Amino acid sequence: MRLLEGEGLTRHFGGLAAVAGIDFHVDQGEILGLIGPNGAGKTTLFNLISAALKPTSGTISYQGSQITGLPPYKICRLGIARTFQTVKIFAHLPAVRNVIVGSLFGTGSRTSGAEALRIADEELEFVELSSLRNVPAGDLTLAAQKRLEVARALATHPTLLLLDEIMAGLTHTEVDEAMDLIARIRARGITVIMIEHVMHAIMNICDRIVVLDFGLKIAEGTPAEVAVDEKVIEVYLGEEI
Amino acid sequence: MNAFRDIFLTGLLLGGIFALVSVGLSLQYGVARVLNVAHGEFIMVGAFITFWMLGSINLNPLVSLVITGPAVFIMGLILHKTLFRRLMDTSPSLDVFEGKSMLASFGLLYVVQNLARIIWGSDVEGYNFLNSTVTAAQIPLNRLVALGFVIVLGVAFYLFLARTRLGKAIRASAQSPTTAELMGVNIHNVLAICFGLGLGLAGIAGSLLSTLFAIQTSIGLGYTVIAMVVVVLGGLGSITGAMIGGVILGLVSSTVTFFQPSLTMIAYYVIFIVLLLSRPKGIMGK
Amino acid sequence: MKTIRMTRNRGITLGLLLIAFLILAFLPQVTSGYVITLLIDILKFAILTVAWVVFSGPSGYMSLATAAFYGLGFYIAAVFSGTFPFPVLVIMAGAVAFVVALGVGALTLRLRGVYFAIFTFALVLLVQNVVLEIERVVTETRGRFVDTVSTEGVYYAIFIVFVLTMLTAVLIRRSRYGLALQSIGEYEEAAAHSGINVVRTKVLTFAVSAIFMGMAGAVIATRRTYIDPYIAFNLNTSFLPVLMAMFGGMTNLAGPVIGAALFTYIGEILLTRFPDLYMLIFGVVLILAILFMPNGVLGLAQRVWRKIRGGRRAPA
Ligand SMILES: Nc1ncnc2c1ncn2[C@@H]1O[C@H](COP(=O)(O)OP(=O)(O)OP(=O)(O)O)[C@@H](O)[C@H]1O
Ligand SMILES: [Mg+2]
Secondary structure, eight states: EEEEEEEEEEETTTTTTEEEEEEEETTTEEEEEEOTTTSSSHHHHHHHHTTTSSSSSEEEETTTTEEETOOHHHOOOOOHHOOOOSSOTTTBHHHHHHHHHHHSSSSSSSSOOOHHHHHHHHHHHHTGGGGTTSSGGGGSSSHHHHHHHHHHHHTTTOSEEEEEEETTTOOOOHHHHHHHHHHHHHHTEEEEEESSSSSSHHHHHSEEEEETTTTEEEEEEEHHHHHHHHHHHHTTTTOOO | HHHHHHHHHHHHHHHHHHHHHHHHHHHHHHHHHHOTTTTHHHHHHHHHHHHHHHHOOOOOOOHHHHHHHHHHHHHHHIIIIIIHHHHHHHHHHHHHHHHHHHHHHHHHHHHHEEEEEHHSSSSOOOOOOOOOEEEEEEEEEEHHHHHHHHHHHHHHHHHHHHSSHHHHHHHHHHHHHHHHTTOOOHHHHHHHHHHHHHHHHHHHHHHHHHHHHHHHHHOHHHHHHHHHHHHHHHTOOOOOHHHHHHHHEEEHHHHHHHOOOOHHHHHHHHHHHHHHHHOTTOOOOO | OHHHHHHHHHHHHHHHHHHHHHHHHHHHHHTTHHHHHHHHHHHEEEEEEEHHHHHHHOOOOOOOHHHHHHHHHHHHHHHHTTOOOHHHHHHHHHHHHHHHHHHHHHHHHOOOOHHHHHHHHHHHHHHHHHHHEEEEEEEIIIEOOOOOOOOHHHHHHHHHHHHHHHHHHHHHHHHHHHHHHHHHHHHHHHHHHOOOOOOHHHHHHHHHHHHHHHHHHHHHHTTTEEEEEHTTHHHHHHHHHHHHOOOOOOOOHHHHHHHHHHHHHHHHHHHHTTTHHHHHHHHHHHHHHHHHOOOOHHHHHHHHHHHHHTSSSSOO
């Protein structure tokens, strides 16, 4: 079943088309990888889906209905949560308060304070940050901050989760932990779109991959198909896929 | 037709003055990130130093520019090296610094204004200087002289920014402080110099203004407000924008004053607010 | 052990608050004159400062519009002076300030950082000039007269508004709005993407804080007998609460109140002893406070206190 579908999505910045007429979709329960060189338009596509930016043209539909033009908080409450490439945490609030924001405001139904706290602690447990729950988020390591963002997003009870480079800047062990985390998120029935430059992770976890370059979709398919695609190899010339 | 010409000329002359009043503020905010609410107070200081030197040693107001400019520049340097530098070091982010420095500059406003009142009193002062009119257009000579100075200053300033090493460092720092630092620019010195230059320009503006208008130790805030309107009009931090914004505001001012003088201030604020809401980056911004 | 200490601390705080409340409530019965006049001034600034902190503290949006709403209260009191009884005037002022702030907030709260600050700064001057022009055209005068109210009446009015302000501030801080505002102040974009309706949260809190500014204006106007736009919409009214909040510290609500009280009291002394130096010293104090007391006097006191106790425990 189609969960999210974009048609002819375009976004210009001045003269630059960061995203140029992209069609894409995600199916329920799937993990979709989004790859492409720096500046390809991956983050911009996330910004369009989560309504951080308005598309210059094109439409997005979610669970069969149009969501183009809705404000970000409504998108979140409808079940689309996201993380950010450069972490955007509430630095002076304790970790648990960061997550409570998600469970208190993001679920789409009115949550009581006690209930929000319970959900927040659950999600902290899920991303293995329970021991740091009272530490101000700004004092956490980068890896922990990225997991905190995931917990905050999960606390909104999303149907679709957008992960923007949660493995960038992590050590090998931390990357493995992140892969495990994504597998466990999928096991909860949450659909995931992930942007990542860590190729072995993408190739291992994703069911399907979309490749962007200069705002255009240049390839799409299973990891095996994408890995041998000529255009993709050209774009990633010299890199190991 | 004649009315139209008069409005245009008056507006242009006034615009030049507004531009002069504002360029300094634009520099202070654009590079040093201090939205200096006390900007107008230094215009007042420049004006009073000029007035005082005219009275005591009969120094020509146009000559005293050479003293007020550097004097106020040095005040700016010292202020930045002590006050704003420390605020910068203790602020966790640029936003926090901008907020704190604006508040600190408000404190500065009180200090400068009241020191000036203690020294110079609170009476309205003024003197006559070149106020015979140029016959053709009934334009006072002093206004023409002031405009001439503004243009010369503008060109000199432009050349300074474009050609000299320091000017280039300033422009680089305005673009990106980190890159500038990587290129070997001592960022703290540049910021201090920019703040000082901004104040120095205010001092010079004060000298020129004292040849045109009556002065009083309380005139500062009015000029600060004009400078803010102009700077927002041209885009916060854009020097060229401040020049153009000044002229536009001058024209608006002369037009509105022609029809209904009491609406002039309201016109400023309405323009200011509408612009801020519709084009927060200014008319020159993208 | 820890919880026992906390409940005991809370008990002490509540007890102190109750005592303060009772003293303030019965004071006019035992004294009058200077003390009451000073207290009216202190309470006025405490209201403005706390109301300012309610919105600007957590959200980080530095509003300089306080004078606009306060002045609005002045004019409501002046225009309808004699038409309605005093309490109705005060409530009206709060309501009008609320509605106006809703409009202003909806228009301006998408401006960020320093732009928002200068917008609100200009707003005060705009309103001042517009009122001046309206008075010139419509009434052909500059100022207006306001019916006075007894000092005791004014005192109780401002006291009630103060209590309301404190209650509202505490409620907002404890409610979901408090957390929403705080996360907006920390990272607005992340707040929006976590399901917070940032526009509504900001506009509503901004407007609620304006209620008390308007009410304070209407109460104080009756002490003035004569008002004009320069008195009503005075930029100092916008800046002073910010300074008092910074001076007192904003980590909890006691900070702004202490800041307002100390500042007003010191100001009063300066004004009587050195009227010429008053504003000068005021400016110097302000700059020093910003430079050396990032968390206000309260933060300073806490730091000293921890030092005295040997810093055995990490701050909670
Ligand atoms: N807010 C913006 N304003 C102007 N240009 C932008 C903006 N956001 C993105 N761009 C430009 O759009 C293009 C695509 O950027 P985007 O961040 O989507 O790339 P990306 O694929 O996520 O790259 P990376 O792998 O480096 O994160 C880039 O050229 C970028 O400079
Ligand atoms: Mg990206």
